[in-house]
Every structure is written in C-alpha cells, then in structure tokens.
Amino acid sequence: MKISAPTSISRANVLAFATALITLALQILVHRIVSAKLLNNYAFLVISLTMLGFAFSGTLLSRWLPRLLEQFNEAVNLWASLFVISTIGVTLLFCHAGVGHQKFASRGEFVSSFFGLMPFALLYAVPFAFSGFILGMLLSAPGLPARRIYCSDLLGSACGALAVVPAITFLGVETSLLAACLLQWVVAVFLLPPRRWPVRGLLAFAALLIVTASLFQRWFFEMRHRDGSILAATQQPGSGYFLEHIAWDPVARIEVSRIPPPDPEHIPYPVLIGDNPAFLKRFKRIITQNNFAFTFAVEYDGDPKSLAGIDQTIYAAAYEATCVRHPRVATIGVGGGFDILTALYFEAPEITAVEINAATVKILTETYRDYFRACVADPRVHLVQAEGRHYLATTPRQFDVLQLSGVDSYSGTPGAANVFSENYLYTAEAFDLYLSRLTDQGVLNMMRLEYIPPREMLRGLTTAVAALRRAGATRPAHHIIMLTANEGNFTALLVKKKPFTELEEQRLSSWAATNKFLKVSAAPHLNPAQKNFYQSFLALDEAAHEQAYYAICPFNVTPVTDNCPFFFRYSFWRHLWPQDQLIRTTVPAMEISLTILFFLVGLAAIICVWVPLRLMGAAPGEGSRRWRYAVAFAGTALGYLAIEIALFQKFSLFLGHPNYALSVVLAVLLLSTGLGSLFSAPIVRTLRGAGMVSFALAGVLLLEHRFILPKLASWVA
Structure with a gap:
C-alpha cells in the first residue's frame, strides 16, 4: 500500500x-x-x-x-x-x-x-x-x-x-x-x-x-475450575453436582448447578440450611457468581408449609426479632430466592426483591421459569432489576425488614482489586440510607461470612453504630443484636431503628437457644461481659471510646465512606512485617x-x-x-x-x-x-504553548473535583 x-x-x-x-x-x-x-x-x-x-x-x-x-x-x-x-x-x-x-x-x-x-x-x-x-x-x-x-x-x-x-x-x-x-x-x-x-x-x-x-x-x-471452589465439584465424577447453565452478565458470570441435598454436618455453613430433613430434600440447585458467591435455590411448590425448616436458618433472624406480625420486606440481592422464600414463610404481605444482575432475573423468570414460578410469580413478590442502593435512594417507601444477605460477588474482596470489585453497599452513607428506609419498628439484617478473628462483620458493626449515632440514637448498643454461627464463620447483624425491647431480646435469645448451629454473640444484656470482639466494642457505648478502639484494634475496622469505600480492606501496610502473632496468621x-x-x-x-x-x-x-x-x-x-x-x-x-x-x-x-x-494544534496555538494547556487542564480538573464529583451520590436519587 x-x-x-x-x-x-x-x-x-x-x-x-x-x-x-x-x-x-x-x-x-x-x-x-x-x-x-x-x-x-x-x-x-x-x-x-x-x-x-x-x-x-x-x-x-x-x-x-x-x-x-x-x-x-x-x-x-x-x-x-x-x-x-x-x-x-x-x-x-x-x-x-x-x-x-x-x-x-x-x-x-x-x-x-x-x-x-x-x-x-x-x-x-x-x-x-x-x-x-x-x-x-x-x-x-x-x-x-x-x-x-x-x-x-x-x-x-x-x-x-x-x-x-x-x-x-x-x-x-x-x-x-x-x-x-x-x-x-x-x-x-x-x-x-x-x-x-x-x-x-x-x-x-x-x-x-x-x-x-x-x-x-x-x-x-x-x-477447569480451581480446587476448593464450588464448581470444582461439578467436574468430579460421582459427586452429584452438575453444572447446568451459564449466563454472562455485565456484572458477573452466573452459574446454575444441580446439587444433592446438603448435609448440615458436612458443609461449612450449616446456619444457612438448618437440619429439617424434609426441607433439606428441597435443596436441588445452587446459583453462583463467578464460582464464588452462592445462594441455594430451594424447590418451592407454592405452599408456605413446605418451607418448614427455613425458620431454623439464620435468614429468619430478622423475623424472629421484629414485633411486626406481617412485615413489609425489601431484600437487596435475590440470587436463588432464599430471602424471598423466608419472607413468604413469615407471611409478609409485600416483598420487594431487588437484583442487580439481569442474568439472574432472566434465570428466575425465563430460563428456569417452571422451577421458580411459585416464588417469583407470587402476587406479593415484586422483582426489581436494579442496584440495591440506587433503588432505595429513589423510593420513599419504608420497610419493616430490610435484608442484605452477602450482597456482592465476593470474588474480589480478598485482594487488590478494590477499584474493580468494591461496591457502595457497606459505607456510612449506605447505612444512613438503610435506617431512613426502616419503619419505626423496622429491622435491618446484614448477613455475611466472617473471618476468625472477626473483622468483616466487626466493621459492619462499627458502621452501624456510627449511623445510629448520626440518626440520633443515644445508646446505639441497645439497637443491635448479633447472631453468629457456632464455628464463628458467619454472622448476622440486626439493627433496629428503635431500641430492642427486653421482650424482643428474650424472644430472639429463646429462638437461638433452640438452634444448634448459632448463638447470640452480642445483645444489650450480654455486652457488659465483653466475651468477644462484638461485645467489647458495643460495651464502649461512647463515641470517644470507639475512636480510641479503632486506634488499638489489630485490624482496620473504621467505618468506610463513599469517598473511600474499601469495606473489605481490613489490613494495614504494617501487617507486611507483623510483630503480633495474631496478625502473622492473617494474609x-x-x-x-x-x-x-x-x-x-x-x-x-x-x-x-x-x-x-x-x-x-x-x-x-x-x-x-x-x-x-x-x-x-x-x-x-x-x-x-x-x-x-x-x-x-x-x-x-x-x-x-x-x-x-x-x-x-x-x-x-x-x-x-x-x-x-x-484539535491539539489549534488548542496549543490558542493557549500559547503546551505548558499552558497543562495548567488549563489541571484547573478544569480541580473545578470538577470541587463542584461536580461530590454531587454524584445525590444525583443517584
């Protein structure tokens, strides 16, 4: 040429x-x-x-x-x-x-x-x-x-x-x-x-x-999936796991697998499934995101009685805690519909289920329509394809139960991909929004996997306490009850807009006492004992003491903000050369x-x-x-x-x-x-040199940083 x-x-x-x-x-x-x-x-x-x-x-x-x-x-x-x-x-x-x-x-x-x-x-x-x-x-x-x-x-x-x-x-x-x-x-x-x-x-x-x-x-x-991952079992002959469907979405890859009934004695998180034999037989599929985050997809025939046993799982914690008999529910993240089924079992008259992944919504409503029909086609269920925080920011409605069950793909949380994998669901501003969307008797249930020793849900706790203080609570510890798996690897953080009453605390404690997989790890009458990280923090009960706690805590559990939303970063640079044996065991x-x-x-x-x-x-x-x-x-x-x-x-x-x-x-x-x-040539000529172009661009960027970028969060609403 x-x-x-x-x-x-x-x-x-x-x-x-x-x-x-x-x-x-x-x-x-x-x-x-x-x-x-x-x-x-x-x-x-x-x-x-x-x-x-x-x-x-x-x-x-x-x-x-x-x-x-x-x-x-x-x-x-x-x-x-x-x-x-x-x-x-x-x-x-x-x-x-x-x-x-x-x-x-x-x-x-x-x-x-x-x-x-x-x-x-x-x-x-x-x-x-x-x-x-x-x-x-x-x-x-x-x-x-x-x-x-x-x-x-x-x-x-x-x-x-x-x-x-x-x-x-x-x-x-x-x-x-x-x-x-x-x-x-x-x-x-x-x-x-x-x-x-x-x-x-x-x-x-x-x-x-x-x-x-x-x-x-x-x-x-x-x-070929990595050893130890959920989908690795689908490539092992005789495991009973079969990868049935893969759907790509701009947010994540969604996988649907057929599974045998799980055995609560042999899985890492029995608090998620309970031990009711009839209920466990309904566990026939699992939905995963990027072969990491997972939710069970339980077969449901439309009769809430068939879900007996779901009340033994940690998903039921908010319903056992609330005094509202027929709560209006919002779930952020739908996955396999477990949160929806829990709400149906507890006779919620209205359930708003918000799911960011279009591929997941399509799986529920089209690809596996027959399997999920009784769940998503129930007239009480309103399935919304949107990002959870966006939806809450754009609706004035309030809810009696607001459920967040491990809402993210979890695939980037352990490492360095903060820019690519973080979300804004666990920042201080997000918790302010959640509290504003609760009714006076409303309960927020944030559930996540937990490290040993605690740091992930400990940061969730510190963020919730700070949000309650901003909302006017004088004793935030009285608004919080936490439940943790006996193994310590899963925790539910219950936050009530008004203080928990003694009756509510007793009711929840009685329910937990009958469950062999979990226990109450923090509550208004338990905190003075300071038997764990959660109780020790809640026992401080003063903002000044809490600030001092952040300085001495071996992990970074300070509440994060929208300006620095890295909720999943608990480490410090000094942890590369640790003196503390506790830190040496972490990565x-x-x-x-x-x-x-x-x-x-x-x-x-x-x-x-x-x-x-x-x-x-x-x-x-x-x-x-x-x-x-x-x-x-x-x-x-x-x-x-x-x-x-x-x-x-x-x-x-x-x-x-x-x-x-x-x-x-x-x-x-x-x-x-x-x-x-x-157009670089005329621009450089007009501004009389490349140096002036650089100064002009720097000025524009500083103005944008000062007047435009801070308003992005408000524009969501």
Missing part, C-alpha cells in the same frame, strides 16, 4: 479505529474471563501485565519499523493473524489449565498462588503485543497524519469500551471474543489484501481456528499483591523495554533528550491513569457497579482524548 494516497489514509484510519475497538473490548473480555475462573484481584494483575504487550511492541518497532513499512500490507495481516491465533490459543490454555487452590491459609500459599498465575498473565500480553504492532505502525508511518490516526485509535477504543457491554449481555464473553477475532481478521484482509502466500496461509489457519472454536466452543472454553492480600505487582511490572518493563532499547543504542547526543521525553511521557501516563482510576471509583456509585463504570469512564476519557489529539 502506498500510504500517502488519500484512499490509503482513509483505510489507515478505519484500520486504526477497528483495531483499537477490538483491543479495548478484548481487554475487558479478558478481565471477565479471569474474574470467572480466579478472583477479581487476579484479573487486575493480568490486565496490568497485558499492557506490557504494547510497550514491548513499541520497543521492537523502534528497530523494525523501516522494514515493516516497506511491506505494510503483509505486516498488518501477519500481526492480525497472530493476534487471532494467540488470543484463542492463550484463552484455550487459560481455561483448561489447573491454577491451584481457590483458598489459601497462609501468606506462603498466597504468594505461591500469585506466582503460579504469572505465566498466564504474561501469555495474555502476547495478543496485545500484536495489536500494538498494528497501531504502532499506523502511528509511526511517515506518510500518515499521526494526529488523525491517533484520534481514530482513541475513538475506536471508546466505542469498544461501550460495545462490549451489550456484546457480553447478548452474546456472552466467549462468543464476543471470537467475534472480536473475526472482526480483526476481516478488517485486515479486506482493507489491506496480502499478496504473499506464507501470510495468506497464516490467515487461512487463523480463519480455520475461528471456525473450529465457534463450532466446538463448549470444549475450547470449558473452564494482607492487598498489600502483598501490590508489592509483588510493583516489582514484577518493574522487572518486566526493564527486560522488555529498557534492556532492548539500551542494546539497540542511541544516537550521539540524544541520551539526555530521550530521558526527558521518557520522563514526560511516563508522567503524563501516570497522571492520566490516576485520574482514570479515581473516576472509576467515583462513577461506580453513580452507575451502580464498577464493571459499568469501567466501560463508561473509559469511553468518555478515550473519546475526549481522541478529540483533543485531533
């Missing part, structure tokens, strides 16, 4: 647009695939290292560019075919590979697991290196207008960030990945037809691979992850970028100038990404989930950056 011709420039713009669209979409698709098999914090690792593919391609282009430009068509088709082959090949290897145990009991196991994933993280950098070659050639070709090409590149990236959301919804991740590969193949072949047979042969092989993967998609992308996952990631990315950058450039040498007198350019570009990239990540977090609340924020924020930033590139 003669790259100075107008038609060639148009084709170059189309190629840049399409390649960037495909590349950005693939990054998000890879994030989803890794999240489904591993945890979101590992997806963060993989995405970080895939960016090295672009850096490596740029390094090699600095030496190969003249030769590649002489054979432009052949080179583009070569990189396109290798992009397709490596994308499908690496995904095939990743899906079928064994990657260790899902859970880790020590720091050594965590680090070993982290390093065990490194080959896959580095392999996923390969396809991005090939797309980097295409974009790098287009941006470096002397006959092409770099600003226009760069604008097309960023516009394509923006479109890819948005297009991937409906693609995941309607096609699923695997089909979307194959569609991206097909689009890259078609664009390269039809825009720049190759002439040499070796390249044509490679393109033919890539096309054959796309067709084969499409025809045998189930085998190509069937995941500060975020701190370890970021430390390892920092050194790995630095080492990879040295090996893949600095060393090759050093070996290639520099022209005389260019050394200092190159360093100035390197520092300038590195600083620009660092600042850009810092702003990008902050906006991810801010817009996660506004849009309802980090996965939506990822697409929308990327699209807007890339679109505006592309337009800035296109």
Whole structure:
C-alpha cells in the first residue's frame, strides 16, 4: 500500500479505529474471563501485565519499523493473524489449565498462588503485543497524519469500551471474543489484501481456528475450575453436582448447578440450611457468581408449609426479632430466592426483591421459569432489576425488614482489586440510607461470612453504630443484636431503628437457644461481659471510646465512606512485617499483591523495554533528550491513569457497579482524548504553548473535583 494516497489514509484510519475497538473490548473480555475462573484481584494483575504487550511492541518497532513499512500490507495481516491465533490459543490454555487452590491459609500459599498465575498473565500480553504492532505502525508511518490516526485509535477504543457491554449481555464473553477475532481478521484482509502466500496461509489457519472454536466452543472454553471452589465439584465424577447453565452478565458470570441435598454436618455453613430433613430434600440447585458467591435455590411448590425448616436458618433472624406480625420486606440481592422464600414463610404481605444482575432475573423468570414460578410469580413478590442502593435512594417507601444477605460477588474482596470489585453497599452513607428506609419498628439484617478473628462483620458493626449515632440514637448498643454461627464463620447483624425491647431480646435469645448451629454473640444484656470482639466494642457505648478502639484494634475496622469505600480492606501496610502473632496468621492480600505487582511490572518493563532499547543504542547526543521525553511521557501516563482510576471509583456509585463504570469512564476519557489529539494544534496555538494547556487542564480538573464529583451520590436519587 502506498500510504500517502488519500484512499490509503482513509483505510489507515478505519484500520486504526477497528483495531483499537477490538483491543479495548478484548481487554475487558479478558478481565471477565479471569474474574470467572480466579478472583477479581487476579484479573487486575493480568490486565496490568497485558499492557506490557504494547510497550514491548513499541520497543521492537523502534528497530523494525523501516522494514515493516516497506511491506505494510503483509505486516498488518501477519500481526492480525497472530493476534487471532494467540488470543484463542492463550484463552484455550487459560481455561483448561489447573491454577491451584481457590483458598489459601497462609501468606506462603498466597504468594505461591500469585506466582503460579504469572505465566498466564504474561501469555495474555502476547495478543496485545500484536495489536500494538498494528497501531504502532499506523502511528509511526511517515506518510500518515499521526494526529488523525491517533484520534481514530482513541475513538475506536471508546466505542469498544461501550460495545462490549451489550456484546457480553447478548452474546456472552466467549462468543464476543471470537467475534472480536473475526472482526480483526476481516478488517485486515479486506482493507489491506496480502499478496504473499506464507501470510495468506497464516490467515487461512487463523480463519480455520475461528471456525473450529465457534463450532466446538463448549470444549475450547470449558473452564477447569480451581480446587476448593464450588464448581470444582461439578467436574468430579460421582459427586452429584452438575453444572447446568451459564449466563454472562455485565456484572458477573452466573452459574446454575444441580446439587444433592446438603448435609448440615458436612458443609461449612450449616446456619444457612438448618437440619429439617424434609426441607433439606428441597435443596436441588445452587446459583453462583463467578464460582464464588452462592445462594441455594430451594424447590418451592407454592405452599408456605413446605418451607418448614427455613425458620431454623439464620435468614429468619430478622423475623424472629421484629414485633411486626406481617412485615413489609425489601431484600437487596435475590440470587436463588432464599430471602424471598423466608419472607413468604413469615407471611409478609409485600416483598420487594431487588437484583442487580439481569442474568439472574432472566434465570428466575425465563430460563428456569417452571422451577421458580411459585416464588417469583407470587402476587406479593415484586422483582426489581436494579442496584440495591440506587433503588432505595429513589423510593420513599419504608420497610419493616430490610435484608442484605452477602450482597456482592465476593470474588474480589480478598485482594487488590478494590477499584474493580468494591461496591457502595457497606459505607456510612449506605447505612444512613438503610435506617431512613426502616419503619419505626423496622429491622435491618446484614448477613455475611466472617473471618476468625472477626473483622468483616466487626466493621459492619462499627458502621452501624456510627449511623445510629448520626440518626440520633443515644445508646446505639441497645439497637443491635448479633447472631453468629457456632464455628464463628458467619454472622448476622440486626439493627433496629428503635431500641430492642427486653421482650424482643428474650424472644430472639429463646429462638437461638433452640438452634444448634448459632448463638447470640452480642445483645444489650450480654455486652457488659465483653466475651468477644462484638461485645467489647458495643460495651464502649461512647463515641470517644470507639475512636480510641479503632486506634488499638489489630485490624482496620473504621467505618468506610463513599469517598473511600474499601469495606473489605481490613489490613494495614504494617501487617507486611507483623510483630503480633495474631496478625502473622492473617494474609494482607492487598498489600502483598501490590508489592509483588510493583516489582514484577518493574522487572518486566526493564527486560522488555529498557534492556532492548539500551542494546539497540542511541544516537550521539540524544541520551539526555530521550530521558526527558521518557520522563514526560511516563508522567503524563501516570497522571492520566490516576485520574482514570479515581473516576472509576467515583462513577461506580453513580452507575451502580464498577464493571459499568469501567466501560463508561473509559469511553468518555478515550473519546475526549481522541478529540483533543485531533484539535491539539489549534488548542496549543490558542493557549500559547503546551505548558499552558497543562495548567488549563489541571484547573478544569480541580473545578470538577470541587463542584461536580461530590454531587454524584445525590444525583443517584
């Protein structure tokens, strides 16, 4: 191709647009695939290292560019075919590979697991290196207008960030990945037809691979699940577990599995199922998110009497605590409908069930319609597809029972993926909202898995106490009762808008006494004994003493806010070098992850970028100038990404989930950056220099930070 011709420039713009669209979409698709098999914090690792593919391609282009430009068509088709082959090949290897145990009991196991994933993280950098070659050639070709090409590149990236959301919804991740590969193949072949047979042969092989993967998609992308995970049992012959259905959603991958009746003596959380034999026979399916968070899907025939036994589970705690005989109920998170069934059993006249995952709603109402009909088709049940906090912020209604049963995918909570996995359901502002949506006798039931020693529900407790103080409660401890599994691994936090009466406390204590799986772990008349972390905190009963408690507590249990919503981060940086034996037994996952990631990315950058450039040498007198350019570009990239990540977090609340924020924020930033590139020359002239442009942008950002971003939370309502 003669790259100075107008038609060639148009084709170059189309190629840049399409390649960037495909590349950005693939990054998000890879994030989803890794999240489904591993945890979101590992997806963060993989995405970080895939960016090295672009850096490596740029390094090699600095030496190969003249030769590649002489054979432009052949080179583009070569990189396109290798992009397709490596994308499908690496995904095939990743899906079928064994990657260790899902859970880790020590720091050594965590680090070993982290390093065990490194080959896959580095392999996923390969396809991005090939797309980097295409974009790098287009941006470096002397006959092409770099600003226009760069604008097309960023516009394509923006479109890819948005297009991937409906693609995941309607096609699923695997089909979307194959569609991206097909689009890259078609664009390269039809825009720049190759002439040499070796390249044509490679393109033919890539096309054959796309067709084969499409025809045998189930085998190509069937995941080998990590040992110790819920879905690992479905791949063990004779286990009685069968994976029946997988549905992709922009928020999570939803899996439905058939299961045998659970045995309360042999599962980690018997408080979730009770021990009624007739009720246990109704446990026929389980719904999981990203092979981690789970809810049982009980078979229900429409007769509440058939649910006898559900009153023995910890889900029933709020109904045993409330004095309202027929409570109006709202459940945040539906899953397999267990919260709905509990409300039906306790004769709730109105049940509002809010579910963020469209895929889960479709499973309940369409895919498994016959199985769930008696539950979701009950006239008392109102199923709402929305983010829980968004819904509560937009309704003035109040409820007698507000249920939050482990509401998140839980797949990113142990590690470093705070930006990608956190939600805003457990912040101080969220608890203020919950209290405002309770009737005077209303009860909030927040249930979650708990660590030993406690920290997750301890932070929930500290957040609830602070919210009660802001709501005017003079003795917050009198508004709270907690129930904990005998094993200590699951806790329910009951928060009442008005103080619990002695009768209510006695009734709940009597109910717990008949249950062999749980006990009351904190209550107004138990707290003075200070026999556990919960009682010790509630016994303080003064704001000043509570602040002092945060300072001496071995874990970070200070209430989080919307401005820093990292509820699941309980560790401190000092936990990397603990003196306390209690801390030595814990795993500060975020701190370890970021430390390892920092050194790995630095080492990879040295090996893949600095060393090759050093070996290639520099022209005389260019050394200092190159360093100035390197520092300038590195600083620009660092600042850009810092702003990008902050906006991810801010817009996660506004849009309802980090996965939506990822697409929308990327699209807007890339679109505006592309337009800035296109009009950079007149902008720089008008402002009289690049330095003034930087100052102007900094001023705009500071104004947005001061006057716009703080209002996002209020705009939700």
